[in-house]
Amino acid sequence: MSLATLPAWVAEHYEEKGPVKWLAFFLESCAALVLFALMTLTCMDVIGRYFFGNAVNGAVELTEIGLAILVFAEMPIVTWRGGHVVVDLLDSFISNKLIRILGLFSAILMSGGLYFLAERMFYLGNRSLRREVVTEYLEIPVGYIVQYIALMSYATAVLMLTYGIYRIIKETRD
Structure with a gap:
């Protein structure tokens, strides 16, 4: 190609x-x-x-x-594709509007959790770099890996939030 x-x-x-x-x-x-x-x-x-x-x-x-x-x-x-496991036991008992509101709430809640997780991970990555923490055998700096995890968690938080809003808007139009 x-x-x-x-x-x-x-x-x-x-x-x-x-x-x-x-x-x-x-x-x-x-x-x-x-x-x-x-x-x-x-x-x-x-x-x-x-x-x-x-x-x-x-x-x-x-x-x-x-x-x-x-x-x-x-x-x-x-996360963007909505590929996470979803338990929909109550969906047949509650209205579609409430389901959309709960979906938006869960997207905001998960985004917030991922954001705060990323904040803590980035802090720990910086601390590992300052302390020069390395892996046992190959002596690879651990801080860079932890910072990568933090950056991907930031990206996931943003995509979860935008996907949650996109999904609610799309379902409202359909």
């Missing part, structure tokens, strides 16, 4: 509108690359361990970091 056909491919495969479409493409591409790297790392670790008697040094640390990158890269997109 050439770069000229990339916008057409993204437009065909992503239903999001505007900049969220490109954000989804970028984050899913990052997650896919990390997943491929984790698969390769695991294969090399197993091959090294069983055939050469020597595992890849730091494979556990790299796997932990890779999983953090993978999960938090997908979190904003899953």
Whole structure:
């Protein structure tokens, strides 16, 4: 695929509108690359361990970091697409208007929770960088990973809030 056909491919495969479409493409591409790297790392670790008697040094640390990158890269997109688990036990007993109000309230509540979580994580990331906290074997600075988690939590909070409002407005029009 050439770069000229990339916008057409993204437009065909992503239903999001505007900049969220490109954000989804970028984050899913990052997650896919990390997943491929984790698969390769695991294969090399197993091959090294069983055939050469020597595992890849730091494979556990790299796997932990890779999983953090993978999960938090997908979190904003899953949130925007409304892919979270929803329990709708009471929906048949209450009105559609109340369901929309509760949906908006939950979006605001989750966004607020993610925002405050991100604030705390960013603070902890800065503190880890000041204290020069590193991983045990590879000595990778932990603060950068924690700050990445905070940034993705900020993005998820914003997308949750905008998605909640978008969903309420869209359902009101339909």
